[in-house]
Each structure stands twice: as C-alpha cells, then as structure tokens.
Amino acid sequence: NAGVMQNPRHLVRRRGQEARLRCSPMKGHSHVYWYRQLPEEGLKFMVYLQKENIIDESGMPKERFSAEFPKEGPSILRIQQVVRGDSAAYFCASSPSRSLSYNEQFFGPGTRLTVL
Amino acid sequence: AQSVTQLDSQVPVFEEAPVELRCNYSSSVSVYLFWYVQYPNQGLQLLLKYLSGSTLVKGINGFEAEFNKSQTSFHLRKPSVHISDTAEYFCAVSWNSGGSNYKLTFGKGTLLTVNP
Numbered sequence: 001n002a003g004v005m006q007n008p009r010h011l012v013r014r015r016g017q018e019a020r021l022r023c024s025p026m027k028g029h030s031h032v033y034w035y036r037q038l039p040e041e042g043l044k045f046m047v048y049l050q051k052e053n054i055i056d057e058s059g060m061p062k063e064r065f066s067a068e069f070p071k072e073g074p075s076i077l078r079i080q081q082v083v084r085g086d087s088a089a090y091f092c093a094s095s096p097s098r099s100l101s102y103n104e105q106f107f108g109p110g111t112r113l114t115v116l
Numbered sequence: 117a118q119s120v121t122q123l124d125s126q127v128p129v130f131e132e133a134p135v136e137l138r139c140n141y142s143s144s145v146s147v148y149l150f151w152y153v154q155y156p157n158q159g160l161q162l163l164l165k166y167l168s169g170s171t172l173v174k175g176i177n178g179f180e181a182e183f184n185k186s187q188t189s190f191h192l193r194k195p196s197v198h199i200s201d202t203a204e205y206f207c208a209v210s211w212n213s214g215g216s217n218y219k220l221t222f223g224k225g226t227l228l229t230v231n232p
Contacts, residue, residue: 004159033218042120042206042222043160056216091159095218102148102167102210102217107160 002027004094004108005074012114013082021077021111025094032075033105034067037089049075082115089113118142120209122223130231131199137192137226139207146212149190150220151181154204163205166190177201202230 164175
C-alpha cells in the first residue's frame with residue numbers, strides 16, 4: 001500500500017511565477033491536509049480538504065494561495081506570483097474518513113520550494 | 117495562541133546512551149499529543165501518540181513518552197540509542213476543542229545526532 005505521494009519533490013521558481021504542488025493521499029483516504037515548514041520553524045497547518053470541499057483554510061495566506069481536492073486526481077496547492085518568502089517545505093498528509101475519535105494523519109515526503 | 121516548545125534544537129549523544137527530548141505546550145485543555153520522526157529527505161513518521169488513558173505511552177523503535185498534565189509536558193525518552201536514531205524529532209499537539217482536533221501544532225524540532 002503506497003504511502004502519501006507528493007510531487008515534485010523539489011521545485012524551483014523565479015519570483016512572479018506560479019507553483020503547483022501535488023499530493024496523492026493514501027488509498028482509501030478522503031481527507032487531505034497541507035502544512036508549511038519555513039526554515040528553522042515547525043510545520044504549520046494551512047488547509048484541510050475533503051473531496052471537492054474545503055473544510056478549514058484558516059492557515060492559508062489570504063492572497064496568492066489556493067487549494068483544491070477534486071473528485072478525481074490529486075490535491076493541488078497552488079501559489080501564484082511566488083515571492084522569496086514562499087520558499088519552504090510543503091507537506092501533505094491524509095487520513096481516512098472522520099470517526100468519533102482522532103484520525104491519524106499520514107505524511108508525505110514533502111515538496112521543497114525554492115524561489116529565486 | 118496555542119504553542120508547542122521543544123527546548124533543545126540539537127541533542128548530540130553517544131551510541132547506547134539514554135536520551136530525553138523535551139516538549140512543552142501552552143495549555144492543559146484536553147489535548148492529543150504526538151511525536152513524529154523525520155529522516156533525511158523523507159516524510160514524517162509517527163513514533164507514538166497519546167489520546168487518553170495511561171500517561172506512559174510506548175511507541176516504535178523503543179521510544180516512550182510520558183504525558184504530564186500539571187507540567188503540560190510530553191517528553192520523549194529512549195534508554196539506549198542507536199546510530200540509526202539520528203533524525204529530526206517533532207512534537208505535535210492537537211487541542212481537542214471546537215471540532216478542530218485535526219489541526220496539528222508542531223514544535224520547531226530537535227535534531228538528534230547519535231555518535232559512535
């Protein structure tokens with residue numbers, strides 16, 4: 001059973017370009033979470049999605065960032081007009097359907113974005 | 117704002133020595149507690165978790181952690197480390213309130229280096 005897949009693993013963009021990060025959850029998982037890890041910082045929650053729904057985007061910057069999890073295909077985190085401060089590692093996690101207790105999140109290897 | 121503090125950014129130890137990685141969090145309201153390990157160029161792997169019940173939690177690879185509610189701590193311990201334990205360790209907390217227990221808050225991480 002493959003784990004959470006993220007691609008690309010490394011992405012280099014120039015200021016002003018767009019960055020698209022993809023995340024394929026584990027088989028059978030319908031919940032996806034995105035986290036960002038800035039240099040010398042811990043991971044910070046960005047957004048929580050289910051298929052075709054954004055559940056909580058309270059950690060997403062209000063501008064330039066968007067996320068989706070379509071009915072078919074991977075979840076996409078999109079950053080428009082990237083700036084140097086967007087350079088970070090972006091991690092995706094997935095979990096199975098919600099239960100009454102906590103659902104463990106399984107993390108992917110991350111995408112390391114560098115903005116030149 | 118709720119926060120997680122890992123007091124040591126780096127911990128060097130010799131092989132077969134005991135180790136303790138410290139973690140404190142900001143509030144003693146109902147919490148779920150986690151330790152993750154990240155090996156170079158890999159995703160985060162769950163070492164152990166506390167959801168309820170016994171305050172001493174045993175995880176994989178011989179690690180254990182103790183939940184101390186009065187001190188709002190969740191320190192990670194291993195009685196004898198191996199070279200292969202060299203990795204970054206992250207403490208994470210989920211505050212079980214308002215239906216957002218999926219939102220993990222991470223510490224900045226502790227780099228454990230095991231020397232021969």
